[in-house]
Amino acid sequence: MSLNFKNFIKLVERRNPNEPEFLQAVTEVVEDLIPYIVENRPDLVDLNILGRIVEPERMITFRVAWMDDNNEVQVNRGYRVQMNSAIGPYKGGLRFAPDVNLSILKFLAFEQVFKNSLTGLPIGGGKGGSDFDPKGKSDTEIMRFCQSFMTELHRHIGPGTDVPAGDIGVGGREVGYLFGQYKRLQNSFSGVMTGKGTQWGGSFIRPEATGYGLLYFVQCILDFNNESIENKTVTISGAGNVAYYAAEKAIQLGAKVLTLSNSQGTIYDKEGLTFEKLQHITSLGRNLSRYPKKYPSGSYHAKETPWQFKCDIALPCATQNEISEADAKRLVKNGCKIVAEGANMPSTAEAIRVYEQAKIHFGPGKAANAGGVAVSGLEMSQNAIGQQWPHEKVDHRLKLIMEEIHKTCVRYGKEPNGYINYLKGANIGGFLKVAEAMKAQGVV
Ligand code: NDP
Numbered sequence: 495m496s497l498n499f500k501n502f503i504k505l506v507e508r509r510n511p512n513e514p515e516f517l518q519a520v521t522e523v524v525e526d527l528i529p530y531i532v533e534n535r536p537d538l539v540d541l542n543i544l545g546r547i548v549e550p551e552r553m554i555t556f557r558v559a560w561m562d563d564n565n566e567v568q569v570n571r572g573y574r575v576q577m578n579s580a581i582g583p584y585k586g587g588l589r590f591a592p593d594v595n596l597s598i599l600k601f602l603a604f605e606q607v608f609k610n611s612l613t614g615l616p617i618g619g620g621k622g623g624s625d626f627d628p629k630g631k632s633d634t635e636i637m638r639f640c641q642s643f644m645t646e647l648h649r650h651i652g653p654g655t656d657v658p659a660g661d662i663g664v665g666g667r668e669v670g671y672l673f674g675q676y677k678r679l680q681n682s683f684s685g686v687m688t689g690k691g692t693q694w695g696g697s698f699i700r701p702e703a704t705g706y707g708l709l710y711f712v713q714c715i716l717d718f719n720n721e722s723i724e725n726k727t728v729t730i731s732g733a734g735n736v737a738y739y740a741a742e743k744a745i746q747l748g749a750k751v752l753t754l755s756n757s758q759g760t761i762y763d764k765e766g767l768t769f770e771k772l773q774h775i776t777s778l779g780r781n782l783s784r785y786p787k788k789y790p791s792g793s794y795h796a797k798e799t800p801w802q803f804k805c806d807i808a809l810p811c812a813t814q815n816e817i818s819e820a821d822a823k824r825l826v827k828n829g830c831k832i833v834a835e836g837a838n839m840p841s842t843a844e845a846i847r848v849y850e851q852a853k854i855h856f857g858p859g860k861a862a863n864a865g866g867v868a869v870s871g872l873e874m875s876q877n878a879i880g881q882q883w884p885h886e887k888v889d890h891r892l893k894l895i896m897e898e899i900h901k902t903c904v905r906y907g908k909e910p911n912g913y914i915n916y917l918k919g920a921n922i923g924g925f926l927k928v929a930e931a932m933k934a935q936g937v938v
Pocket of ligand 1: 660661662663664704735737755757811837863864866867
């Protein structure tokens with residue numbers, strides 16, 4: 495069997511028409527994998543591992559009908575993409591947002607396979623969600639939607655089969671409603687979801703894990719280059735779960751965090767955010783424009799992103815494709831030395847090329863934001879043995895996992911000139927473990 499990049503991508507394109515995000519994610523991965531396996535692992539070429547890994551094992555779409563507060567019947571579409579279970583049960587979040595479609599969920603599920611493998615934990619890859627928009631919905635509407643969503647999803651998941659979690663639009667509240675409905679339908683209290691409350695099966699540090707893990711990864715990059723994070727300027731996009739805890743940890747480690755943002759605009763605070771300022775931002779909800787009223791060192795930039803501001807480290811933590819080629823060029827021109835992705839695929843392919851040409855350090859999401867799913871994996875372990883580990887133990891494990899991921903990236907991503915291509919390292923390192931398992935399990 496032969497394997498060549500152009501023909502491979504053509505085939506993926508033909509089988510997945512009108513799925514630009516999925517195609518972008520596959521291209522980004524196979525660009526690194528094909529040369530590597532052709533040269534080093536002809537056995538994996540013969541077994542068509544790549545052809546199999548880009549095809550979801552199963553995809554489920556379903557109707558989610560629910561009643562709004564005006565007693566009108568609403569209809570949304572639910573999805574679960576079960577991408578790969580070679581190394582463990584499918585694992586990945588649920589996203590509730592109006593732009594959710596199969597292309598976005600397939601890209602996320604595909605990335606999740608490599609990310610989960612990199613954590614070193616026995617978890618496969620999946621992703622799901624709905625085009626339901628939680629913004630502006632009442633608490634009871636959210637509950638009714640979650641219950642209807644789980645009424646269908648429950649038959650396809652389980653602690654040894656598929657373990658969903660949160661993502662954009664799905665936080666602790668939604669996980670609670672989803673879990674409650676699953677428990678009612680199955681008559682069983684099990685570890686079927688992660689991100690649960692700490693009083694009912696959740697792990698300490700899970701809410702913080704993605705943001706904290708991102709900063710631990712940035713610390714590894716800096717350590718590797720004999721530098722420290724203290725007094726480095728950091729710009730962060732988003733003002734949700736990942737962005738908030740990334741900012742909190744960055745401040746704790748002595749960095750100066752200049753921005754947070756949402757889909758309406760950006761806060762820039764020239765004096766840097768503090769814990770108190772972060773709390774105030776949370777109290778503003780989505781109305782970030784009110785920030786400068788309380789803190790005049792801050793300014794609000796409607797409809798703008800953080801990437802225009804000078805920084806040492808940029809942490810995109812909002813959504814996919816939020817850094818364009820022009821943004822990346824501006825970052826490089828302004829002296830940015832590290833881009834580490836808290837969000838999934840926030841940099842476009844063109845932006846990544848700019849980072850690589852400028853030889854700045856680029857931590858791709860599948861490595862840099864793996865802390866969230868890593869602690870989800872630890873939550874599964876705690877559920878399986880009926881224990882809850884203390885805060886410090888989970889945080890310590892999280893740090894060790896991020897250090898191991900960094901080592902894997904260095905091992906497979908070191909180029910002859912010494913530059914660490916973290917994307918290549920993460921792609922190859924994440925792939926090999928899954929590929930070995932697929933090889934051992936035969937043609938399925
Ligand atoms: P949240 O829903 O908590 O927050 C998302 C934030 O991003 C909000 O501030 C939102 O603003 C902003 N945002 C969303 N869409 C856009 C947009 N198009 N332009 C600008 N800002 C936008 O989600 P999370 O923090 O959980 O997730 C953020 C990213 O991190 C996602 O890519 C997710 O897949 C990824 N991720 C999350 C993990 C987790 O543990 N939660 C784990 C690994 C990755 P607004 O309110 O205005 O929409």
